[in-house]
Amino acid sequence: MSNPAHTGPRHVAIIMDGNGRWATQRGRPRLFGHHAGARRVREIVETCPDIGVEYLTIFAFSTENWKRTQVEVAGLMSLFRRYITKEARALSAFGVRVRFIGDRVRLDPKLVSLMDELELLTSENTKVHLTIALNYGGRDEVARATKRLAEDVAAGRLDPDDVDEETLPKYLDTYVLPDPDLVIRTSGEARISNFLLWQSAYAEYEFIDTLWPDFARAEFTALCANYGGRERRFGGVKA
Ligand code: IPE
Ligand code: IPE
Numbered sequence: 001m002s003n004p005a006h007t008g009p010r011h012v013a014i015i016m017d018g019n020g021r022w023a024t025q026r027g028r029p030r031l032f033g034h035h036a037g038a039r040r041v042r043e044i045v046e047t048c049p050d051i052g053v054e055y056l057t058i059f060a061f062s063t064e065n066w067k068r069t070q071v072e073v074a075g076l077m078s079l080f081r082r083y084i085t086k087e088a089r090a091l092s093a094f095g096v097r098v099r100f101i102g103d104r105v106r107l108d109p110k111l112v113s114l115m116d117e118l119e120l121l122t123s124e125n126t127k128v129h130l131t132i133a134l135n136y137g138g139r140d141e142v143a144r145a146t147k148r149l150a151e152d153v154a155a156g157r158l159d160p161d162d163v164d165e166e167t168l169p170k171y172l173d174t175y176v177l178p179d180p181d182l183v184i185r186t187s188g189e190a191r192i193s194n195f196l197l198w199q200s201a202y203a204e205y206e207f208i209d210t211l212w213p214d215f216a217r218a219e220f221t222a223l224c225a226n227y228g229g230r231e232r233r234f235g236g237v238k239a
């Protein structure tokens with residue numbers, strides 16, 4: 001997959017937003033939109049190998065989403081359980097390696113064991129690396145990472161003089177992933193809502209009006225092609 005002529009993004013991260021509005025537009029409860037949104041994921045995952053995307057990271061539930069009504073939160077948690085159970089076989093058969101990022105401590109143990117099982121089931125796959133951010137917040141992730149880093153310092157395993165910008169990422173949930181090249185947010189909101197704060201320092205962004213349940217292969221492909229035409233400078237000047 002590491003084709004030198006490939007100029008598209010290697011890692012795409014998506015803030016899957018707009019499920020609630022999609023449902024409201026149809027006079028249906030918000031959970032109807034979340035179910036429709038979950039059904040979109042497979043097509044996007046399966047598009048990745050065709051366009052050279054090796055890593056896809058999707059924002060499913062944020063550390064702030066607990067503020068929603070109990071009905072919506074419970075509905076989402078049950079949707080995640082059902083999604084994992086239902087999709088495990090197809091994802092695995094397609095060659096998807098699934099990982100979860102976020103704080104598992106607050107999640108229902110039944111959900112956490114399904115997450116663990118899916119990670120294990122797909123651990124040998126390499127075709128697409130799908131990372132699902134569930135109870136994920138960028139600040140929460142940095143705080144948890146800092147805590148573990150501090151523990152290593154306190155235990156004498158890490159010398160503070162050796163701490164630099166290569167050190168912290170090793171403690172982040174994403175330690176095995178490359179940084180995202182392109183971050184897409186659907187639904188017209190132009191904010192990052194606490195997603196991959198550290199990792200997206202030099203990502204390109206696309207904010208599009210499409211609501212997540214309407215996001216499909218053609219638009220995803222077009223956004224990735226558009227990325228290929230951009231000049232990333234990383235603080236330098238044009239080569
Ligand atoms: C994104 O859609 C899914 C989650 C945050 C779980 P929303 O539920 O935020 O949809 P809108 O923004 O209200 O339309
Ligand atoms: C971000 O969307 C979180 C997910 C897509 C899971 P939100 O809809 O929760 O973000 P805000 O509240 O509009 O910033």
Ligand code: MG
Nearest residue numbers: 017018019020
């Ligand atoms: Mg939203």
